[in-house]
Amino acid sequence: MAGHDTPKKIHLDESEMPTQWYNVVADLPTPPPPALHPGTHEPAGPDDFAPLFPMALIEQEVTTERYVDIPGGVLDVYKLWRPSPLFRAKRLEEMLDTPARIYYKYEGVSPAGSHKPNTSVPQAYYNHQEGITKLTTETGAGQWGSALAFATAQYGMECEIWQVAASYKQKPYRKTMMEIWGATLHSSPSELTEFGRALLAENPDHTGSLGIAISEAVAMCVADPNARYALGSVLNHVLMHQTIIGEEALLQLAKVDETPDVLVGCTGGGSNFGGLAFPFLREKLAGKMDPIIRCVEPAACPTLTKGEYRYDFGDSAGMTPLMKMHTLGHSFVPEPIHAGGLRYHGMAPLVSHVYNEGLVEAIAIPQRECFAAAIDFAKTEGIVPAPEPTHAIAAAVREALACKESGEEKVILTALCGHGHLDLASYEKYLHGDMVDYELPDDAIAEAMKSVPVLN
Amino acid sequence: MAGHDTPKKIHLDESEMPTQWYNVVADLPTPPPPALHPGTHEPAGPDDFAPLFPMALIEQEVTTERYVDIPGGVLDVYKLWRPSPLFRAKRLEEMLDTPARIYYKYEGVSPAGSHKPNTSVPQAYYNHQEGITKLTTETGAGQWGSALAFATAQYGMECEIWQVAASYKQKPYRKTMMEIWGATLHSSPSELTEFGRALLAENPDHTGSLGIAISEAVAMCVADPNARYALGSVLNHVLMHQTIIGEEALLQLAKVDETPDVLVGCTGGGSNFGGLAFPFLREKLAGKMDPIIRCVEPAACPTLTKGEYRYDFGDSAGMTPLMKMHTLGHSFVPEPIHAGGLRYHGMAPLVSHVYNEGLVEAIAIPQRECFAAAIDFAKTEGIVPAPEPTHAIAAAVREALACKESGEEKVILTALCGHGHLDLASYEKYLHGDMVDYELPDDAIAEAMKSVPVLN
16 A cells, blocks of 8 residues: 555666656646846847857747757766655654655755756756856855856856855855855955946945846856856746656656645745646646645745736846746845745746646745744754755645644655755754744835836 | 676665674684773773663674674664665766776765764664663764764654864854754863863863863763763774675675775774775675775874874773774874864774784875865765765775776775765865865874873
């Protein structure tokens, strides 16, 4: 009987690793709305993206093919840590005294410690194939910067990273990790761009922001014909690269004869959630299984549950194409919760679209509940989660406790998208009672929503 | 043909995990000399150890049985991360342009991030079985404290850790990791012991030492009938628990039809080395393979290559039984190299004995060569190693480059006994040119050797 002799760790051999990414667009009942040029408000074309991305990725951004082959040069690097393990959380289940069976796909086994290398590696690969020798990017807390630094090292490319000044100063160890892989780090705002110089002239102690760091990375990439820019979430091709998570999880669950009743994933920009959920959404749309699929976002940045589905800019400065997405307004600045990767004003257009179509649900959870669940998880399953997936764990625990009440033997699936080895300061605050849950007044959202452009 | 289609990651299923530890004593040509009572200089008996350790571990310390069954309650916890992967370092081989094939057994997948939980888990288990509710220990940099905190959490036990004051202040994140698993941390010297109070009265800003922290942990354990003490290396039972590393590696290499020509492992107290090497030494003594087996120690603490094989104390304060081991003298204070886990004046009696018998070799490597090798490793294989196993990696690189010269296709095996996520400050120093190689004058050793007791 399913679930009764499950091993702790459900393994896939290298030979069983999926060799294609999945493009959910091919199976959606309605197509997602296109990105718009920020000036003309016409659908953005390949030329609009060419200064930033290589042609292969631009094609992946708009393709309607159901599957895209993963190149051999990417598979070789994936094999450094993939297939990633699927764990049965038996010891957590025992602690919760629940009849539910909880499975988690663990992405913290990657060199950078999160799911981000699933896309940084192909992004570096395609750029390298097209003769690009340098990638620029921004990073906040540093997970994405680490992943891109690792990926560019695999193809002998340069990597230049603008890190938000506050993080650059507060998190020296993340910076060191990126430098180990050969990346060059700049505190943002920097003296290297006109924008940065102007901001520093105004305020030499400027603490920076993700929006400013994006502007600097983009400006430096555009100025160098051998350089391109890389983005760690939000875009269609990024989510597609991440579907290897869900494809592997499907194969692993099939090995133990299980199908999920509930799938929960944390959502910031949407790449971890989309990566896990989209292959299961395909199965659901095909009538092969019927899981509830639930986004979990931080209560301090409730993009799906409290934002509006509107065309908005991807960055704070309003330089990117307009994307139709759930947004709190691109001027929205979330409170400083510890899950830095979930502090984004918008949501991936693909995740926004499937949510708008009613194919997935969403809930928001305050951070102290998340850390409480993470401590229970660490004490039983061993792994110390990154702050972002503590949200997914808290949602899984809620569901497991509901099963304890109802007696239902539900199968719960989630992704533990990274370890917390470089985020222990947040746990210290939680353990010592210094962590707060932020209230988010409705008028703060109303105010930020004023920054969303009104189209026609 | 062996080595030509090796997968990147050589997997063992849970069902293939060894269920016995290996006791090398059963196969040694001559028995290792016994521990001696520090007062009488007679062989130490079970009663001498009873206030510190549970009877099951005391029996394991002196057993001559070849194999000891791993209890089910330990296997259940091992399965959180074991069997650990054996990797083929293909990308490092390519960078070095060597015909050698390099394999590394990766122990950083454990929740605490090193091989230490292989022994902290059974130590907690046996204590729990005998009704003990609390374990005390010391920790320096924090790897051992983390491992014991994790292990005691698995059995619902208390864990009280004395951390060297300097590390307690400088490495707050390690402390947080231990607290996540529910341990209580004290800066040592502490106000909790007579010894600690006396030292603080002399100097309120005392930075502590491992020897002092051991004395405090032992004093608190002896004063509490429900508490025992746990040690993370050196002793026979600790090395035996670690043999699961080598037993798994043997099975994994057999899967790809390989036998090692050279085995290298870093040595501090000796548990990582013994754990990997002893099962291979058994095969060598049985004539089934003939690897060179080589210890790699830091040039700043060259216990085997420059120490003497003498009876000496295990701790700096001279409270423990006397053990015959390679020692630099228990008053030896190594320079502050970053591989904190290798800064030990002595060497496990079992490792010392096999070295003295000529069954294994030893070399010493300065730390900058180790970090240089680690950076190459991180850039190719992805994983950022802890400072301790950078020594093993440097030795593997030396051997691989010798193969490049000679054209030999040697099979090199090593253990990557932990990741460096909580040791990035050492990499920062290396990358920014702030790391030095310490000279170790012969007269410093001669001076410290004066602290070794002269027996009879």
